[in-house]
Amino acid sequence: QVQLMEPGGTSVQPGGSLILACEISGLTYITYYLGWFRQVPGNDCEGVAAIHNTGTTHYVDAVKRRVAVSQDSAKNTVYLRMNSLKPEDTAMYYCATTVLVKTNRWLNPDEYKDWGQGTQVTVSS
Secondary structure (H helix, E strand, O other), rough: EEEEEEOOOEEEEEOOOOOEEEEEEEEOOOOOOEEEEEEEOOOOEEEEEEEOOOOOOOEEEOOOOOOEEEEEEEEEEEEEEEOOOOOOEEEEEEEEEEEEOOOOOOOOOOHHOEEOEEEEEEEOO
């Protein structure tokens, strides 16, 4: 059984940076995608970034110049680094994983099977 865990939430001032980490256990797939998503209450879940086990990455256009997704296979951890944070980045952030993703749907939450519990990110002065 795959389990994903994101540590506790964080607050950051506008313009600041943070790194979210997601620890993964039970991942036995040979190939897989790891994704980061975010959701604000009342809004749809939005894909932020995804990484394939080969290292290929995908980003949503709105944030691609400010974020970077990476993985440390030895530590079974996937990271999301976010720079130049804005108040509109405030959301619950989730990591998720899946085996197969249809072409061009790498950031579609419906493609992902296993999810973490989420971590709150608040960007405020």
